[in-house]
Amino acid sequence: MCGIVGLHLRNPGLYPRLGELLSGMLCEMGDRGSDSAGVAVYGDPTLSPPGHGCVSVLEVEPAAETIGNALGTDVAVARYDNTYLLSADVDSQTLLHAVRTVHPDALIAGFGADMAVLKGVGHPRVLTESWGLAKAEGWQGVGHTRMATESAVDPAGCHPYAVGPEQCMVHNGSFANHATIRRELRRTGVRFDSENDTEVGARFIAQQLAAGRDVESALKELCAVFDGFYTLLVSNRDSFAVVRDAIACKPAVIAETDDWVAMASEYRALAGLPGVSTAKIWEPEPEVVYAWTR
């Protein structure tokens, strides 16, 4: 199964509650699989200091001083359970390059401005508590709770996959032709961290966006190229998009009010959102891209 959730806030008055609302949504989906979980939080000034490049790292404890020396500026490292959040007064790609140079084996969970990715193996209730997610604020968050099918239960197999700047993807389902597409992407020089099918989708989208496509046409292209079952939530610093495959057997519910847009695998994840009783609620149509920007 797997459960996915996303919350895109329109009303700044709700920004302080992002983490609390996202935690509630994600934990409610824990019944759909709870071997791993992860979130991306956009706009929390502690997790991702404004004006700084941010990189999320797993598996290797980053040597802040060595990376700082390589960059010629201070690098801050904060630990959230098994995720290290690095930030520095440089753009995120420069920081990422320095991290990769110093730690070639580090697993990069995400990078960008105003975005922090936290993920790991374990139940979402345990993980969100260890991250203190309920205290996080911001304008947008996405989350995933995993029941592994296509690759191992390890940090590299956890969602979200945040492989392009400020980009993030979570997936419920399984891609059938991911090995073929991974080979094709590798041939064009794309680097992979795992054998996970979703990572292939995320790297495909990142390549499309890097080539200048907008998220809507990138997702249309994904629908044309990828075979399998999927409900996808793809976020960027300022956007939030949902698409389902043609068969649409993987569930999805979208709810929208003047204050927020939210998406989840099941309605019960949305039941605690403020004002949900008057929200417009619908199920996304197959192969239709729904996108919002702020």
Add this chain to the structure above:
Amino acid sequence: MDTLTAFDLATVPLREVNSALHAPGLTGDVMIANPAGAHNVAVGVDAPIRVTIDGHVGYYAAGMNQQAEITINGNAGTGVAENMMSGTVWVRGNASQSAGATAHGGLLVIEGNAAARCGISMKGVDIVVGGDIGHMGAFMAQAGRLVVRGNAGEALGDSIYEARLYVRGEVASLGADCVAKPMRAEHLAELADLLRAAGFDDDPTEYTRYGSARNLYHFHVDNASSY
């Protein structure tokens, strides 16, 4: 349980509520508040009671119903009224995929839209949908009637055995072995009855009937690509 019994799912565990609904000799009315999208609400009821669920429900709500009149004041998730045997399940909002799946009898009314695979493998149930249905409606339907007041998505009635499908709006495409059929007097009459039972007064002549061409009943090598 003779008069009104009320449960609040915000405070009472679902299993307790469902157990109470399975007690022998039940009559009267039951109100269930705050379902908050929970799965399996009011499943397996077999008593002549009226159950009102006030809010949105998750998967398999009112599944396996017998005798009861169950109303959902909200949307329903996957498989509402799946395998219903008798009684009525009435959804005031929209229903997700596989509404009325494999149901043998009774009446399922969805006032809003139903998503994909509505009436999949239906075995005798009557389903009336106020709005549109998604793709693969009545997939492998075996018996019963499906009425759609709006449009139907792709592959309507794919691999249908029997069952009569009445659609007022557009059909995106028909599935294998599903064909349009003439509306004879008995069809107009049964459609009028179904619409009336669901509280609608449409003109039955606006509908088209679809059903099985019966070409796939027995294996024939010329049809190999259609099986």
